[in-house]
Amino acid sequence: MHRNLVIIPTYNEKENIRDITLAVMTLPIPFELLIIDDGSPDGTADIVKELQTEHEGRIHLIQREGKLGLGTAYIRGFRFAIENGYDYIYEMDADFSHNPNDLVALYEACANGGADMAIGSRYIKGVNVVNWPMGRVLMSYFASIYVQLVTGLPIKDSTAGFKCYHRSVLQTIDPDKIQFIGYAFQIEMKFNAWKHGFNIVEVPIIFTERAKGNSKMSRGIFKEAVFGVIQMKIKSLFRKYQPHHLAQ
Template sequence: MKKEKLVIIPTFNESENIEDIIHAVMALEGDFELLIIDDNSPDGTANQVKVLQHEFQDRLHLIVRKGKNGLGTAYLEGFHYAIVNGYHYIFEMDADFSHNPQDLIRLYNACAVDGYDLAIGSRYITGVNVVNWPMTRVLMSFFASKYVQMITGMPIKDATAGFKCYKVEVLKSIRLEKIKFVGYAFQIEMKFKTWKLGFKIKEVPIIFTDRTKGTSKMSTKIFKEAVFGVIHMKIRSWFFKYKPNQT
């Protein structure tokens, strides 16, 4: 089977969601493969994945790390896995169904059919499409994206979005070992470097639905990293010429 599409899902204590999200992705047309990167969840998330690997041989992959090392480092490990193993389209996705698995097909089509290099599942491209969030969090997220737009100049309405599809050429062109951030600012930094390198970016409208099971990983520390990190990232960019493999 051709290794084409790899969906990366970082997990920490997602035992309530992991089996359902795996089955949902495996049921999609197009032979999506899944890479679960688990930070040694004490609730047994990785063990559930190992059981399901017998059912989805060659399509469900697992990396178990020693501890909780941050969202960004998990994705970077997943990107390396995807590049080494020859995947062409690499997706980021949450385990908690805040991202609708059906939208993976729309993100894929934006890259594979419409020719974009990065497709972003956007909550804010057609208004505010968020379900079950308190208004304070909706406003925080919306204005955080506005803030990122203002500081960086990126023409992206949902700068903190974590539901994405990359062509592998994008990941090969970014020096991933130079990525600075590990929290949600990681999502901003990856978009910023993709944009600065001149790749074609498409925002695909989605409806984001807050988790109904498990616990959110958002924290004040993660939010501060995003707010202050954007300024540092912009300043650093003044001292670089953005060419593939030279960021």
């Protein structure tokens, strides 16, 4: 049986963390969870510790001091996953914007469909976003088109934060070379996987805006993505990407 680890970075998610954890724990595939909490003052980590006693060995917690950024949280989680021998590693938000049931579809795409990376895509079948203001939908949708145009990355939802990696992808991409820690981190990981020749597929999902807690989105995050993409493309022109079967 494959070992599956779902990484969820948290900051002030006490309203969601219990429900999202239980939703993952009750899925038909035995997923494990790694919560990476950036010193939430609202007690998110305490709730996780309580849940750890109820689901022994399946819930892991890393506590960090202060808000250190989404990208650094995931990279910390990736290291944990590789060190502990997980086969498939997932990124997911704590706020139910990603439906935990879709983890099964991402797993199937990789474990049985031959993908090295599966992306939960909002835009592979039209626009599947619920409860977002139209301005934000358009900004996100055109951000992905912009990324395609600048980089050539053949992915409809390049900014998606819901995905599954086979461990070989994370072993090939050097986390120390990942430059961005915010929104552009998601683009950079996909770009690197594509450049190394991994098989990436998009799985249609419906993205629902959080009902509880506060969104972490800001203008600065989009700015990083816009200018970061150009920077990333230019740097890639001066870099050799080994085919992943040689990089192992």
